[in-house]
Amino acid sequence: MEKHNISVGLDIGTTKIVAMIGRKNEYGKVEILGVGKSKSLGVHRGVVNNITQTIQSIQQAVQEAEAAASEKISEVTVGIAGQHIRSLQHSDYITRANSELVIDEADIDRLINQVHKLVMLPGEEIIHVLPQEFKVDGQAEIKEPIGMYGGRLEANFHVVVGQVSSIRNIGRCVKSSDLELEGITLEPLASANAVLSQEEKEAGVALIDIGGGTTDLAVFKDGIIRHTAVIPFGGNVITEDIKEGCSIIEKQAELLKMKFGSAWPGENKDNEIVSIPGLRGRDPKEITLKNLSKIIHARVVEIIEQVYVEIKNYGHEEQKKKLIAGIVLTGGGSQLKHLKQLVEYITGMDTRIGYPNEHLAGGSDEEIASPLFATAVGLVMDGLKRQDRKAAEEAETISNETETNEEEVEVVKEEPQKERRSFLDKLTERVKDFLDNAE
Structure with a gap:
């Protein structure tokens, strides 16, 4: 099997670490190997x-995945989340030296690099700069300015910021587990x-990923990400509350939550009782x-x-920013009984549970299509x-060396999408x- 066809996702979560090996099949769907x-x-x-415990957990997950897929893992794509992630909206502009020339990739790069120079709090770094829409000479709502004439190019950006030390610590853990960092991605x-689905992103949708330690939010509208947030609460605080409220140990609290838990108190009759064995006799x-x-x-x-406060901060009540596709719940915490109904009751928005089966190959294991593995x-x-x-870049480089200028014009057309991602x-x-350098 060709090595470059395999990709490994490493989801370093608060409750579990998942290593997942997958490849694309001939239909363009993702086939999970292990x-x-x-x-x-x-x-x-x-x-x-x-650090030490995280490295051990990563190695254990990786070994298990390697055994299941009969493949050796060397590179991984890692997700970052955590309570240190925040996002902000920012507008910036550049004045072009020569408005006789059309706007090209270099202009957009200059604008984006300018955003990267924003002054952050100590220890913070810009992780993502996502252009929302552009304005050329005051003409608004331009999705793709390349190829247009104009002197002033401005854009609204969604800027995601995180703590450098936290990201480096994750990098350190991956490296110490004898793995290479192939890429870093924001978990939401x-x-x-x-x-x-693409339709949902176009119509407007809020994705809520309820994990063990954090709840991640990503809001999409018109196919573009508009808002992200990480809330430092997840399924673990619910378990903690059950543990305190019922005076039982954590393991029992977690089992109770999963087996009998419900987010809607009206569902249970007063006489429904569960008995939990006492400790040591x-x-x-x-x-x-x-x-x-x-x-x-x-x-x-x-x-x-x-x-919901974060969704309101995005401004979903404005007609233009309406989230027509409502809310999608995913992550391990979304499996709580009657959660969908409660979310609909609180927000008044249509809600569904998100399963990662849209892009998975047909015969995938049912367990993998669980919301639990959405991030992986x-x-x-x-x-x-x-x-x-x-692969496309390498092919382009080769074709550029051999082809005429006409081909190069086409390459320029395709560049922005690639660069921006x-x-x-x-x-x-x-x-x-x-x-x-730190070695």
């Missing part, structure tokens, strides 16, 4: 807080690629399911309300895209350089 999963011990709310973007505890769902409900409402599937897809891009590639390079 999955490895390990308990995540050194990560808290999406941020690495114990990876999940969105895996579970959303103590009497068993009896917990009513009504109480259990009240505890869960209170915390879930808090999480959803925080996400998205990372595999991202790795495959990156490889296609590299690869800001994270630049970040990956920087993280790689830093790690190499």
Whole structure:
């Protein structure tokens, strides 16, 4: 099997670390060859807080995936999330020296590099610069300015910012696990690629990825990402509440949540009781399911309300920014019973659970098509895209050397899309350089 056809996604989460190996089949769908999963011990709310334990967990997940796929893993695409991620809107412009020439890739690069010079808080770095729409000489709502005439080029940007140290720590863990960083991707973007259709992104949709330690939000409209946020609460705080509220150990609380938990207290009758064995010969505890769902409900409402505040910050109530496709829930936390109904009740928006099966090959294992693996599937897809891009670039370089100027004009047309998707590639390079120099 050709090596470059394989991509590996590494999802370093708060509760679990997933290594997923996939490749594209002849129909352009993603075929998952192997999955490895390990308990995540050194990560808290999406941020690495114990390097040694994280490395062990990564190695365990990778070995499991290698055994399942009978493949050796050397490069991985890693997702970053965590409570240190924030986003902001920014507008910037450049004045072009010669308005007689059409706008080209270099002008857009200059504009984007200007945004990269924004002054951030100490220790923060710009991860993503995503152009929203452009203005040329005051003419607004231009999606693609290349090839147009104009003296002043301006754009609105969605800028995603994160802590450099957190990103470098993840890079360090990957490198120490004898793996190469092939790419870094923002986890909400990876999940969105895996579970959303192009129609939804066009119509306007909010993706809510409820993980163990964090809840990620990505808002799309007109096919462009408009807003991202990471909320430092996830499924773990619900488990914590059950543990405290029922005075039981964490393992039992997690099982209770998964087996009997519901986000809607009205569902349970007063006489429904579950008995939990006591510790070391103590009497068993009896917990009513009504109480259990009240505890869960209170915390879930808090999480959803925080996400809803972020959706409001984006401005979904304006006619132009309306999210017609509503909300898509994914991640392990989205499997909680009656969560969909509760989200619809709080936000008044249509809601569905997002499964990453849209891009998966037909005979995929049912477990892989679970919302639990949405981010990992998205990372595999991202790795495959990156490889296609590299292959296209190499082919272009070869054709450029042999072809005429006509061909080169066509190449210029295709460039912007490629360049704009690869800001994270630049970040990956920087993280790689830093790690190499730090050795």
